[in-house]
Amino acid sequence: MLNRRAFLGQSAGVAIIAGAVSAIGTEAVAAPLKTVTASATPTLLKMARDLYPHDRLPNGFYETALATIDAKVAAEPGSAKLLSDGVANLDKIANGKFGKPYLDIVAEADRVAVLKAIEGTPFFTRMRGEMITALYNQEELWAKLGYEGSSAEHGGYIHRGFNDIDWLPA
Template identity: 55%
Template sequence: MKHPKDPSAPGTMRVLDKQPTLQRRSFLRGGGLGAIGITVIPVASLAASKDVAARQSFRHLGAATGRTLVRMARDIYPHDKLADTFYVEAVAPYDAASAKDKGVKKLLADGVKDLDQRARQRCGVPYAEVKTEDERVALLKDIEATPFFKKVQGDLVTGLYNNKKLWPLFGYEGSAWEKGGYVNRGFDDIDWL
């Protein structure tokens, strides 16, 4: 006869270890979409994306503000193996919006200026040049209640995750209703259940 506490004994409930697998990288307070996961793309495309933000033209906001916004976007929704070009595409509309709306330009310019000032006080360099992710995240947590942070974080949800080029990298096949729905298109093709 097996011991009553033996998990393989009849009538004994199996208890699964439910340790959370998400870390801060996957869930920045208020930014739960970071939990979508880390994607995998070829290393060659990562090398090609290096300094994309530096080459991107931010005519109305300026290159320094553009670099800060791209670095901020990557820190808010971190996907280590996602090319910088996708983050640049997500923040590039701010430049056009700044040309049309002086309020948006002021919000972004003042927000970046404040973030850079905080980074210089704490780390001695502007935000985009802060070396460690933990230091940048601490700076972002300091400003997360500001209208600047809320705007950037909120706009990135659509700017980044509505990019159809990224959907395959995240495993999302797109809308299914026009193709007959999910029932006949992979609804039950999960292998982990």
């Protein structure tokens, strides 16, 4: 039999876990992008997460990367529609393969199949190429991924943590 204190403690724990789990999937994109509509932005975010999947990273890192890519595309003459046309094509292929837009496809393997179908397009090439830099150049992210930063000014990795990677199997 649970007493009042145990019941409240367990209820609070469940509420915290439920709140954290629901917040992971429902984060809204922080700032509007310049070259795509607000309705296309979540699709770009899902694509970015599928291209470089890190389940434990919050959307904020991906949003920052998307804003960086969007600003670059917006500054290039003739490229303003690259992202919006790319999202439209992504949804067109997703609808053709699965009868629903890319964002609504639940299974990751199915979304990857859609991405494989567009991998030769300028949109996919640009997103894949720009995301790697825009995502992984965020210093706030480095510690979360186990990267300690540049070591050249400290004598190189041999003398600075060469063997301290404890998350890789031996």
